[in-house]
Amino acid sequence: xxxxxxxxxxxxxxxxxxxxxxxxxxxxxxxxxxxxxxxxxxxxxxxxxxxxxxxxxxxxxxxxxxxxxxxxxxxxxxxxxxxxxxxxxxxxxxxxxxxxxxxxxxxxxxxxxxxxxxxxxxxxxxxxxxxxxxxxxxxxxxxxxxxxxxxxxxxxxxxxxxxxxxxxxxxxxxxxxxxxxxxxxxxxxxxxxxxxxxxxxxxxxxxxxxxxxxxxxxxxxxxxxxxxxxxxxxxxxxxxxxxxxxxxxxxxxxxxxxxxxxxxxxxxxxxxxxxxxxxxxxxxxxxxxxxxxxxxxxxxxxxxxxxxxxxxxxxxxxxxxx
Amino acid sequence: xxxxxxxxxxxxxxxxxxxxxxxxxxxxxxxxxxxxxxxxxxxxxxxxxxxxxxxxxxxxxxxxxxxxxxxxxxxxxxxxxxxxxxxxxxxxxxxxxxxxxxxxxxxxxxxxxxxxxxxxxxxxxxxxxxxxxxxxxxxxxxxxxxxxxxxxxxxxxxxxxxxxxxxxxxxxxxxxxxxxxxxxxxxxxxxxxxxxxxxxxxxxxxxxxxxxxxxxxxxxxxxxxxxxxxxxxxxxxxxxxxxxxxxxxxxxxxxxxxxxxxxxxxxxxxxxxxxxxxxxxxxxxxxxxxxxxxxxxxxxxxxxxxxxxxxxxxxxxxxxxx
Numbered sequence: 001x002x003x004x005x006x007x008x009x010x011x012x013x014x015x016x017x018x019x020x021x022x023x024x025x026x027x028x029x030x031x032x033x034x035x036x037x038x039x040x041x042x043x044x045x046x047x048x049x050x051x052x053x054x055x056x057x058x059x060x061x062x063x064x065x066x067x068x069x070x071x072x073x074x075x076x077x078x079x080x081x082x083x084x085x086x087x088x089x090x091x092x093x094x095x096x097x098x099x100x101x102x103x104x105x106x107x108x109x110x111x112x113x114x115x116x117x118x119x120x121x122x123x124x125x126x127x128x129x130x131x132x133x134x135x136x137x138x139x140x141x142x143x144x145x146x147x148x149x150x151x152x153x154x155x156x157x158x159x160x161x162x163x164x165x166x167x168x169x170x171x172x173x174x175x176x177x178x179x180x181x182x183x184x185x186x187x188x189x190x191x192x193x194x195x196x197x198x199x200x201x202x203x204x205x206x207x208x209x210x211x212x213x214x215x216x217x218x219x220x221x222x223x224x225x226x227x228x229x230x231x232x233x234x235x236x237x238x239x240x241x242x243x244x245x246x247x248x249x250x251x252x253x254x255x256x257x258x259x260x261x262x263x264x265x266x267x268x269x270x271x272x273x274x275x276x277x278x279x280x281x282x283x284x285x286x287x288x289x290x291x292x293x294x295x296x297x298x299x300x301x302x303x304x305x306x307x308x309x310x311x312x313x314x315x316x317x318x319x320x321x322x
Numbered sequence: 323x324x325x326x327x328x329x330x331x332x333x334x335x336x337x338x339x340x341x342x343x344x345x346x347x348x349x350x351x352x353x354x355x356x357x358x359x360x361x362x363x364x365x366x367x368x369x370x371x372x373x374x375x376x377x378x379x380x381x382x383x384x385x386x387x388x389x390x391x392x393x394x395x396x397x398x399x400x401x402x403x404x405x406x407x408x409x410x411x412x413x414x415x416x417x418x419x420x421x422x423x424x425x426x427x428x429x430x431x432x433x434x435x436x437x438x439x440x441x442x443x444x445x446x447x448x449x450x451x452x453x454x455x456x457x458x459x460x461x462x463x464x465x466x467x468x469x470x471x472x473x474x475x476x477x478x479x480x481x482x483x484x485x486x487x488x489x490x491x492x493x494x495x496x497x498x499x500x501x502x503x504x505x506x507x508x509x510x511x512x513x514x515x516x517x518x519x520x521x522x523x524x525x526x527x528x529x530x531x532x533x534x535x536x537x538x539x540x541x542x543x544x545x546x547x548x549x550x551x552x553x554x555x556x557x558x559x560x561x562x563x564x565x566x567x568x569x570x571x572x573x574x575x576x577x578x579x580x581x582x583x584x585x586x587x588x589x590x591x592x593x594x595x596x597x598x599x600x601x602x603x604x605x606x607x608x609x610x611x612x613x614x615x616x617x618x619x620x621x622x623x624x625x626x627x628x629x630x631x632x633x634x635x636x637x638x639x640x641x642x643x644x
Contacts, residue, residue, distance in 0.1 A: 084482065087421045087425065087475075088418065088421055088422075091413075091417055091418060091421060095413055095417060095468075095471070096410065096413060099409045099410055099413060099464075100410075103409065103410075134458070136456070136458060136459070137458070137459055139474055139478070140478065140481070140482075141478060141482070142421075142478060145474040145475060146471065148470075148471070148474075149417070149467050149468065149470070149471045152460075152461055152467040152470075153409075153464065153467060156461070156462065156463060156464060156467065159462070159596070160406065160462075160463070160596050160597060274481070274482050275482060
């Protein structure tokens with residue numbers, strides 16, 4: 001079972017699971033402006049089951065979790081900008097729903113194992129680099145606070161109720177099937193779209209800030225590995241990129257691979273500066289030690305694959321979701 | 323304005339503010355089994371305004387926060403046992419309501435200053451002692467997770483929206499006006515009631531676990547000091563006791579001062595062992611450095627004063643709230 005199964009990471013994970021012959025149930029609410037997109041499962045429609053539902057609905061979740069061995073729990077509100085405009089909705093989707101899902105497992109399928117999609121965003125502005133899991137959790141926006149709570153619920157249910165669960169703290173993930181209709185779900189998808197459309201990518205400041213990027217197939221592999229071993233239960237794990245890259249270098253690489261688009265360096269908007277965290281990159285060695293996971297796709301190769309995916313399919317990611 | 327103003331710490335704070343001649347508005351929902359008790363403001367009824375309301379109600383809060391200079395934000399669900407039985411209600415009261423309160427200030431009184439009642443519980447089982455504010459936040463129950471989120475909301479509203487706020491991470495507080503009708507709101511009030519009634523205090527294990535205890539007048543003084551200085555804005559501060567004391571020594575002291583009651587050491591119940599955190603005591607030097615606050619009442623003196631308060635008033639704390 002994958003919650004958020006029609007979304008970016010969820011659907012890529014679904015493709016991997018379908019290829020492995022798994023019995024796959026995708027749950028998605030297809031809320032407009034979130035990441036769900038029916039086209040994301042093109043090619044595997046006949047090999048997966050899709051159930052449209054909202055993870056906040058307790059009765060529905062109580063029914064759907066039954067008999068599922070592993071639940072990849074990726075449904076969520078991921079826009080930190082939206083979370084600052086409407087904090088109550090972010091709370092509903094990122095906290096209330098997680099409790100509903102965990103209660104569903106506790107009461108209706110206590111032998112299920114959950115892998116939660118956490119985020120490096122909960123660390124906030126780092127005290128040191130790279131950031132490992134001993135770093136303080138100090139979110140700079142409402143979304144980060146609620147994602148941290150959602151993660152901690154999983155750990156408490158693991159420790160207290162024996163519902164096996166862990167969290168993967170994902171860094172910036174990129175690749176095919178990401179939402180690019182608007183710019184409120186991370187900058188890299190927006191940059192890719194802008195390059196493909198021959199537009200001008202806006203980089204704040206001098207672009208010297210560092211980030212690490214994980215190609216979505218590697219992120220999906222991290223979920224598979226976490227789902228396959230009980231050694232991760234009760235743990236939180238960074239899942240980060242192969243090496244830090246500046247925004248400037250990212251855009252240079254992207255424009256080279258795209259062959260279209262331009263870049264423009266603009267001053268920081270005050271609103272964004274306030275919740276900016278400077279450079280960030282994470283240390284994933286804890287997760288590698290436990291599961292053997294590592295990045296297999298470097299940034300240039302990943303961008304090339306991403307562009308190759310979107311070029312023929314761009315229209316499917318610009319129209320409103322159907 | 324004090325949310326949870328008829329509760330334990332809120333009402334003691336109200337007594338101090340009334341003595342200082344402040345214009346005091348007490349908000350309380352008087353939810354049965356929570357800490358609110360009308361008798362807590364006996365003697366100051368004519369000097370404070372009481373408004374029964376639920377902090378989850380946005381329209382009501384939007385109205386009530388207007389013109390308030392300082393908001394002592396103490397309303398909450400404080401039972402970690404209840405939070406594990408009904409996590410959604412804990413979320414409603416400890417997260418949803420905090421966003422409602424902060425949104426009320428942002429939109430209707432952005433010059434208000436908030437002091438949030440945080441808890442040492444969010445640290446979970448400590449890696450080192452004493453625990454200072456650089457220690458990881460790693461709650462062991464749903465209540466701790468939600469209290470951590472409530473605290474972080476305040477810090478984000480301070481940093482992003484300029485609504486001045488800070489959090490005091492309170493350790494075990496004891497003293498007059500605490501709920502002692504049931505044993506789900508901390509063990510010390512329950513021990514005091516048991517001693518006064520000549521009953522047997524149950525101590526788990528050998529009672530060697532350490533805790534630090536703050537007399538409620540000192541806790542109220544911490545809120546006053548935090549409310550009076552902008553140097554705390556955006557900060558989180560431990561408010562801990564003068565010195566760590568074992569459960570065993572606490573009970574010995576209490577029985578000496580009470581002159582009634584007995585103690586019995588019993589094995590740990592499995593359910594409680596699972597969410598127990600071992601010894602805990604906190605380092606409050608950061609708060610002392612900023613505000614000059616320190617403990618003025620030691621444990622023996624505090625217990626003596628507490629017993630002296632409850633002896634003539636015990637019935638007021640055993641009957642259902644009116």
